[in-house]
Amino acid sequence: MLVIKPTALGDVAQALTVAPVLKSRGGRLAWLVDEDYAPLVAACPWVDELITFPRRRLRAAPAAFARWLLTLRRHKFDLALDLQGLARSALMTRAVRAARRVGLQSGREWSRLAYDEVVADVQAHATDRYLTAALTVTGTASGDAIANTQLLVRPPDELPAGLQTGGYTVLHPYSKWETKLWPWRNYEQLARLLPEEKFVLVGQGDFFPATAPNLLDLRGQTDLRGLLTLLGAARAVVGTDSGPLHVAAAFDRPLVALFGATDPHKTAPRARQVKLLTIDLSCRPCLRRHCQRANRMACLRAITPAQVAAAWRSLAD
Secondary structure: OOOEEOOOHHHHHHHHHHHHHOOOOOOOOOOEEEEHHHHHHOOOOOOOOEEOOOHHHHHOOOHHHHHHHHHHOEEEEEEEEEEOOOOOHHHHHHHOOOEEEEEEEOOOHHHHHOOEEOOOOOOOOHHHHHHHHHHHHHHHOOOOOOOOOOOOOOOOOOOOOOOOOOEEOOOOOOOOHHHHHOHHHHHHHHHHOOOOOOOEEEOOOOOOOOOOOOOEEOOOOHHHHHHHHHHHHOOOEEOOHHHHHHHHHOOOOOEEEEEEOOHHHHOOOOOOOOOEEEEOOOOOOOOOOOOOOOOOOOHOOOOHHHHHHHHHHHHHO
């Protein structure tokens, strides 16, 4: 069996929920993934084989992409399941030799033309839509599905100096969407409200000062494998609706999730312990990258460091 879900980081992390269900059929499970995210899928114990897609190198080279598609012909599967649902992943689905090619009804562009079968993924939440596809192709009733909330195994790499497993909380403040950003000064305030806890700041983006004595700043200093190591060993993770938060959910870490423009009914992280903080405003969820309101970013500015600290304490206790 082959799952085609190349991007993006959080989407791939959520899609890993299908791995134990598909693996319950027996046989080998392969996953086609962007090479940038290969370490994430490699940490899933139900995936036996990775097929990596060199997206960055082929982005502006259509002829090279066509040649790469031809290399997929050497792979033969009884099932190819496209969970991406875009034109590019549809081409990948057609390129592999598969007895069954299955995709999602929600697929965009012309992707559904590539499939022999289409799954009616009508659920709101992305994880539920992926799981519906896996249950459908395996003929598994939902009540018989394998329930496993921890989908990743932490790499055996050492933690940075001064950190111990379960002895720190990861803070991830960044996102490509402006409307997902909690005010950066709040992370400094949060750390100072919880002086008993060690915090580790990770991610890449605009610099902002973070000088609390209990805060270790590792921004821009970790690759994906290093991030997996940090998230998998953390006591808890605090962040907005972004890839690292969903990766932490796949490790089943306790989470404090801050939601602004996006809809938790569609993308909330799935883990056993999640404290989801959001503000009930008429304008949210707007699903916009940039705020259009005069009172800009009120949905996230109204969430206070004290509220986040209280949510963290409820998890720690």
